[in-house]
Structures are given as C-alpha cells and as structure tokens.
Amino acid sequence: MAPGPEGTARTRIVDVAQASGYSPSVVSRVLSGKGDVTAQTRSQILAIAHELGYERHGEFRGRPSIPPKLIDLTFLYFDNPWTAQVIAGALKAASALGFDVLLTTEQDDANADWVRRTQSRGVAGAIICQIRPTSEELRLLARSRIPIVLLDPRSETSEAVPSVGTDDRQGGYDAGQHLAATPATRFIGLVGTPQYRFGRARMDGFVDAISTLRPGAKVEIVQIPWSHWHATQAVLPIIKATDDVIGIFACNDAMATGVYSAAAQAGKAIPTDIHVVGFDDEPTSRLLSPPLTTLKYPLREAAAAAVQLIADAAQGVAMPTERIEVPSQLIARGSTRTVSG
Template identity: 45%
Template sequence: MPDRVTLAAVAAAAGVSVGTVSRALAGRGDLAPATRRRVLAAARSLGYAKDPAGGGRPPGSARLVDLVLGWYHNAYSDEVTAGARSAAAAAGYDLVLTEERDIPDDDWPMRIRRRGSAGVVLGLISPTASQLGALTDAGIPVVLMDPQAESSRGLTSVRTTDREGGAAAARHLAERGATRFALVLGSPPYRYGRARNAGFREGLRLVRPGADLVAMQADWGAAAAREAATPVLRGLKPGERLGVFACSDEMAAGVYAAAAATGRRIPDEVLVVGFDDLRGARWLTPPMTTLHQPIREMAAAAVTALTDAAAGAELPSSPIVLPTRLIERGST
C-alpha cells in the first residue's frame, strides 16, 4: 500500500509551511486567496486525503444546506429562497443564505466547508475550478440551478424548458395577429438565453415561414432593453403589429418603456411576451403575458436532491428539467 500523503509533502509542493497547509485545508486562518488556492491545488495533485479526526465538521454533520446566489433581495432570489427554504425544512434541514461577492478574497467555499454543510445549491453562478475543488475535496456535493453554461462539469443541474418556452412564445404571438416579430436577447448570451432564442426562431419558422424578424441585444436589464427597442418601435408603419419576445421579464418591461416613449399602444400595436413570470409582470399596465418558469419548484428540487443524497441516494446524472407554461395576460 502506498504511503499516505502527509501535510509536510503538501507544504513542500506548495512552498508554504505545514501550519499554513493545515489552516488552508481546514478552512481556517487569514490566508491570501492565492495561497489557499495553491495549497488546495497541491493537495489535489498529490492525492492528499484529510483525516476526518483532524478538525472541522465532516460534510452533512450540521444538517445545513447552503444556497449561494450572486445577489439577494430581488424578485428572482425571493422565489429561489422560498422554494429552497420549504424543501430544506421539509427534510429537517436549515437553509444558509450565502452571497457570492465579485471580489478576489471572497472565500465562500471555505466558509461552507467550515460549516460542514450537507450540500450546496449554486443559482445562476458559474463556479471556478478552484471553488468547486474546495467543495469537492471536502466531500460536499453541489447542484447547479439554471446553470449559465451548457456544460455542468459533471454536476447535477436543475433547469426549465427554455427552448420549448421560446417556441410557445412564437406560436402565441403569431396566433394573436402579429405581422412582424422582434427578439430581445440577453447579453452575455447565457445557456438559457441561447435556448430561448433558438426555440423562438424554430417556432416562428413553423408557424410563419419567412416572417420579418429583428433581433436586439440588451444586458438583461430594462434600461438597455428600452434603448434597443425604441428605434424598432419608432419605425413601425401604420397597420403593423409587432410581436416582441423578450428573454426575461425585466427586458420585457424595458419594451413597455420603449412603447410609452414612442407612443405605441400595447397590445394594439405592440404585443409583448416575457419569460420568468416574476411578481412584477402582473403589475404592469397592461399585465404582461409571460412564460412561467417554475423557480420555486426548481429550487426545491435542487435542495431535495441534496438532502436525498445525504440520506444515501445517488445524485441524478442527467439534468432535472421542470416545464414552463405560457401565462396569457393583457399584453397580448
């Protein structure tokens, strides 16, 4: 049997002291992020296996599940939190809210390691290799909710039927009498945005082959969507009805603002379909037709997969996919 890799060997490979290695692997101490990453990389390369008796909680011992988002206190994160909290409570776990901060020394994976969480849900986050490595080395499983990239790096993911939702938007706008069509696409073009775009184009080709379609780019926000849509709406000719599909409700709200700025009436001249069905969609005037994304249910499914895994089940190897549905309101 080969000799067990020691802390001294890891320290030599990383060029640091044994004490620094011990603190880095245990998630303790005030270490520079680069140093911590170097130690973890050396430990992985050498195949170091931490002795559970060496300190810190083993994964799952605290009956906690971490939810990591890039931001809180908005309509999307409120839905995610509500769904995750309900599923955690039903399984007898507490939910910890962790915010990923876009700063170099943010050590949220190490904080999760110190807590001994049973698992981590990452919402709308593309984790780095070192972040995933810090969790994997501690035996803490990860589920990606609505991953931004197509590749999930072998991790379990939860998503919705983005492509089918886009196709449903195209069919609906055609059925409601649109004579021209427009797409408001999110930039950067994340996986779910690309799928919604592709689905809309496919659906439109089936119901209106050769239809006039213009695509606009916005930064997933209302202000940029208003700026992109304004010249298109201003160029509408008498008698035309423009059917607009925005890849998020927030961008669709920007189309509303562009319609107001150009004097175009919704739904008489401009038909609008969003995506998400966040609470603000029904408060607009007129209320917005949108694709309902089952955000609460997706978050609950992610947490349930982790708590089931803590009880001995295998994490699903293929994505968990929950369906969208079109919610028709006054904008169409």
C-alpha cells in the first residue's frame, strides 16, 4: 500500500487486485463503474475494496463502495392495473432484500433502446415484464453478464431463460371445473387475439375440464380482441338465440365484464341464465353486480419471486432454466352458482 495522508496507508487498485485475484485492469473497470464483467465478479471486487478501505482518487466520499443493489424492471407500458401490482410486489420484495428498483420502458426509438440503458447502469439484474426479448437482445445481456428473468412472457422463448408466472393451464382447468358444477348445459370460452401463450394455456385447461367433467356438453371457443366491447359484440347474438343456461369462461376480466353488458342487452340474468368466470381478479371485478367469479393472478407474489432470483444471482447462485409458476386461486362470487350452492 502507498503512503496516505498523515502517514496512513492508501489502498491502491493493485492492492485490491492482489487481494481479489483479479487483474488490475478488471479491478479498475469495476471500481470506475465501467466495463463488461459479471455481477458476481463486480460484487466480489467491490466487497474486497470496501474491506481494504479503498477510496477512489484517494478521496473520502462519505460512504464505502458496495456491490450493485439495483434491479431494472422493464415494461411495455405502465398505465394499467397489471403493472401497478407487479411494481408493488417487486418494490416490497426488493426492499426486504436491500435492493432498489429502477423502472424502464421499452420504446420504439432506437436511440432509447432499453437493453443499452440496462447495460449502462451496472444493475444486479433485470426483470423483463410481458416482453419477449429478441435473440440479439438476449445475446447483448448475456455478454454483459446481466442476469435476467422474464415475468409472464407473452410467447415461449427457445433460449434457456428463467421465467416466472402463474400456472395458466391449471387456472383455466379450475375455471372449467367450477363452471361444470353449475346448471349450465352449454359452454363458451372467450380467448383473446393476438393469441398469447397464456391465453392458449388457459383455454386448453378450460376445454380439458369441460370435456372431462361434462362429456358431451357443447363447448364453443370464440376468438376476439382482448376487450370489453368485442366480448359484448361476440356474446350478444349467441345468448339471444338460445334459452340454454350458458357457462362462459373469459381469459381476462375485461372480456368477462363484456359478457355482463351482453346479458343486460339480451334481457338475461347473471347467474340464472348465464354463469361467468374471468381471470386476473382486477379491482373492478368485485364491484360488478353481481361480483365476478374469477381466477386471482398472484402478480405480487410472482414479482417477488422474480426479485428473489435476481438477488440470489447477485450472490452467485445459478439461475434456473425452467419456468417458475405461482398458483392462481379461484375466487367464487355472485356471477356463478353451483348446483350444490
């Protein structure tokens, strides 16, 4: 160590390099906040620098250097209930683990590319919400040794990238199982277009349940855009043309509320003539009349699980390659009535 002020020893980059086992060039890049190193390498070097009392440029800066404690949370958009739940869950989990969360949005402007921004921040990792990164984006993040987790990706990825979400197929099966216990003799599944991964999985589970539990019952799958209005327009002519008791599963709550509008226009009663199940348990679902039976998507828990994966990776724990699923929960309310209930 070189002499410091008042005869004290000043820790140099070469001292940190010798103690850590890394080359001086690697240590220099980490201590300057620049360079392409793994989160684990950065964490080890900063911890040793702090232990040795390294002060950049020989100045006391009021607090020691510490490993990165920042998680990048990237969205397509922010102005919706889904995003609010994810942010709340991520912030709570990150705070408990001593991390901070940075919010990033994907933009069409090539100069504001989210991958480049994430690379420049020295984050411990990134949680990518509903976005399916391209192979090139994944390659760039891997080259920067930035751990990533996909939260509820809209499509499958061929790369071995960890993801977190709910068990959509089981949720769809639970919806079908519940509707099979109602007096309904005819069933309709409303699935959104574009056909995202989770929509297909939910509808597959629904069809499987009805086929298993109510063999021979008529099941009609209707593909519509993911909206209240389109659900109303699709369901209205169907329910007008029949006196059957109908059980309807909608792949999200917005489409389920569209069924309410169609029932009102057709003079049908929920749940006497129509039984409705949604998915997501958005806050408005319990305010409908009658309140909507739906599958609660555990978004906060899923976000917390994604944060935990990043925190583990920062400690050198290998990232899993399989999907981690948090179970959904059927919330039975007034829009359905089972035979026994």
